[in-house]
Amino acid sequence: MVMGVIEFSHFLMEQAIEEGETVIDATCGNGNDTLFLSKLVGDTGHVFAFDIQELAIDNTKQLLEVHSRQNVTLIKDSHANIDQYMDENNRKNLGGAIFNLGYLPRSDKQIVTKKESTIAAVQSLLQLIRPRGIIVLVVYHGHAGGELEKEAILNYVTKLDQKKVHVLKYEFMNQKNKPPFIIAIQKRGEK
Ligand SMILES: C[S@@+](CC[C@H](N)C(=O)[O-])C[C@H]1O[C@@H](n2cnc3c(N)ncnc32)[C@H](O)[C@@H]1O
Numbered sequence: 279m280v281m282g283v284i285e286f287s288h289f290l291m292e293q294a295i296e297e298g299e300t301v302i303d304a305t306c307g308n309g310n311d312t313l314f315l316s317k318l319v320g321d322t323g324h325v326f327a328f329d330i331q332e333l334a335i336d337n338t339k340q341l342l343e344v345h346s347r348q349n350v351t352l353i354k355d356s357h358a359n360i361d362q363y364m365d366e367n368n369r370k371n372l373g374g375a376i377f378n379l380g381y382l383p384r385s386d387k388q389i390v391t392k393k394e395s396t397i398a399a400v401q402s403l404l405q406l407i408r409p410r411g412i413i414v415l416v417v418y419h420g421h422a423g424g425e426l427e428k429e430a431i432l433n434y435v436t437k438l439d440q441k442k443v444h445v446l447k448y449e450f451m452n453q454k455n456k457p458p459f460i461i462a463i464q465k466r467g468e469k
Contacts, residue, residue: 283458286448287376287414290462292327294412295319302375303327304357304399307382307392309338315376316347316391324368324468325350327358333391357399364406364437374411375403379427380418380458390423393430400463404443409467420456435461442466 281289288311295301297320306327314327327350329335335354341349345414351361357377364372376398379391396415404415419428435445443466449459 283416283450283460285447287416287460287462288309290376290412290460291315291318291376291416294410294464298322298371300324300326300368300371301373302357302360302403304360304375304377305329305379306338306352307334307378309334309341311312311376311378312338312347312350313341313347316342316345316350319349319373320389323347323349326353326360326363326368328352328353328355328360329382330351330354330356331382331385333385352379354397358395358402360399361402361406369406370408372403374407374412375399375413377415378418380421380424381442387421391427392422392423393427394425394428397430397434400431404438404463407465408469409465410469411465413463415461415463416458417461418458424456437465438463 295318299319301315301319303315305310306329310328335352381390382388394452402409444464446462450457
């Protein structure tokens, strides 16, 4: 069964993340991934959801309310500052993170993720997540500036030490119009 990128990103999180853990939605947008993660870790787990836009935080808050989810902390700040929000307990329990790069659908297409902050966030997360924890990036790159971010990320992840992390690329080779693809980074070692 071939999965679409969103479906596959969720599949990867389901395989790596356990109930009761802490997870991060690094780009909460309209809240779809936040809602998914909230259910995945369950009431004993916790989600930290980041976005730089008030609109994204509001949309995510509304979606979570509709679904009566209470295990989420919404943070209006750049994911580049993730480590500032992780206390001792969350650091111990952090199973992974998901990113959907690009712009907020049906919103201002000028506000996009950028290579500097995305890579800074991934660098922090690689320190913070537990062994066998996962970072999943859904890389949208068809918009203005998307190509630059894509190239920087590919350049960065291909240089990561294979003894420390597995890096996977999941991509449709025959789709037109710059389809999104996935980069997944799993930390090696024993849980
Ligand atoms: C493709 S959208 C995310 C869609 C979301 N996953 C969903 O399910 O609706 C990308 C989001 O990244 C946010 N963003 C851009 N730069 C950011 C940053 N440095 N830190 C956190 N969020 C950022 C944008 O505001 C936008 O809402």
